[in-house]
Amino acid sequence: MPQSVIQLKCYCNEYPWGKQGSQSAAARIASKTPGTEFQIDESKPYAEMWFGTYPDLPSYVLETGENLQDLINTNPEHYLGAQVLNKFGHSNLPYLPKVLSIAKALPLQLHPNKELAAKLHEKEPSNFTDPNHKPEIAIALTDFEAFCGFKPLDDVAALMQLEPLKQFLPWGHKTTSKFTDQTLKHVVHSMLSASEETVKQVEEGLAALPVQAFGKHDNIPSLLPRLQNQYDKTDNGSLVALITMNYLRLAPGESIYIPADGIHAYLSGDIIECMARSNNVLNTGFCPRADRDSVDTFCSVLSFTPHDAKEAILPATPYKGSKSGHSSVYAPPMSEFDMLKTNVPSGENEVLAPVGGPSMVVCTNGEGELVVEGRKVAVKEGYVLFIRAGVEVEYKASKELELYTAFVQ
Ligand SMILES: [Zn+2]
Structure with missing residues (x-):
């Protein structure tokens, strides 16, 4: 009989922007995941741990070593549920959660909408590996800094x-005209197209100004040298991020939402990220020039949401499916998933009502057990569990449990 809870082996990758060795939450969690035999090398930058079935870094069944997607394909209705199969029309797990550990800025990027993603995938399948959009949310595990969306036009x-x-x-x-979204698009395009020499001169010019010149955006003079040290003094991304984008600092548990076509660049911290099943990205800054996508393509799809730091925030709300009140939900608009944060105090329990689709759970702290259909499964920091659609879930904490769950219904 197919099972309802599957314990997984998931892996962590390395990118130059990742956090070093055991400073990386992604690496620490991966090193505690049973079956991976992953050991932290303190000299390496660990960036992302993936929990999903996307082929670049898939999850495997701990017990058998089978690829999770292969297991789902043996009985999609059992694992994903009829509702989710009908909604998406395929048996792929529709979302992709990750833990990211960020030591320096990720590329300045946007994820194209479905229409453009399909076009790019057809033209360049090796670079755009699927035809899907990729809205994403980021929940802070530690203090998290990000550039996200545009500042208000007046600013x-x-x-x-x-x-x-x-x-x-x-x-x-010359004399000024009215500054509109189209003016902003022009500004972003010309900043991204500027030569290395121009970027360098402009940044020197900005650095020479008194801090009062920046008005309420008085963080620009201190952020500028930080970004220059991370990449160099000729990276176009610094100008776009500092002048046109919102700079946000999030405390653990706070979250932002990035819609399709939304400009963003994460700067530092550890986060839980969840996105639609896609790996499509257009990069334009905070990366070597050779890795950048066309500025024209980037600017042609650029959207103006969010257009204020407040609009980027995705608040957590009490989760209606929680029976003991230890879970809150992050529900981004128009996306393939919701995310739950569950904190069960020592000695207490949490019961979550059945959902019409699959859940992917990562335990980031504590110890306890999970009970599904009378079967008990140990849960501990670093454990990753896939739970099939349509079953009630109970957690019991022996040591305060912290869990993040991506789900869809
Ligand atoms: Zn992104």
Whole structure:
């Protein structure tokens, strides 16, 4: 008989932007995941631990070593549920949760909408590996800094009056016109297309200004040298991020949502990220020039949501499916998944009502057990569990449990 709870082996990758050795939450969690035999090398930057069935870094069944997607394909209705199969029309796990550990800025990026993703996938399948969109959420595990969406137009317009930046305006140094989203698009395009020499000169010009010149965005003078040290003084990403984008600092448990076509660049911290099943990305800054996608393509799809730091925040709300009140839900609009954060105090329990689709759970702290259909499964920091659609789940904590669950229904 097919099982309802599957314990998984999941792996961690290395990227230059990842956190070093055991400073990386992704590496620490992966090193505690049974069956992976993963040992932390303190000299390596560990970036992402993936929990899903995307072929780049898939999860495997601990007991048998089978690829999770292969197991799901043996009985999609049992594992995913009829509702989810009908909704998506395929048996792939529709979402991809990850733990990210970020020591320096990730590439300045956006994830194309479904229409463009399908076009890019057809033209360049090796670079755009699926035809799907990729809305994503990021929940802070530790203090988390990110650039996300655009500042309000008035704020950008005011900053663009700084002498070194006027050259990026469509009207240059001449008299000003009304600053609109189209002006902003022009500014982003011209900042991204600027030569290394221009970027360097503009950044020198900005660094020479008194802090008061930046008005309420007085964090720019301190962020500029940080970004310059991470990449170099000629990276176009610094100008776009500092002048046009919202800079956010999140405390553990706080979350942001990035819609399709939304500009973002994560700067530091450990996060739980969840996205639709896709790996499509357009990069334009905070990466070597050779790795950048076309500025024209990037700017052609750029959306203006969010357009304020507040709009980027995705608040957690009490989860209705929780019987003991120890879970909150992050529910991004228009996406393939919701995310739960569950904290069960020592000696207590939490019962979660059945959902119409599959759940993927990672335990980030504590110890206890999970009971599904009378079967008990140990849960501990680093354990990753796949739970099939339609079953009630009970957690009992012997040591305060912290769990993150991606689900769909
Ligand atoms: Zn992203």
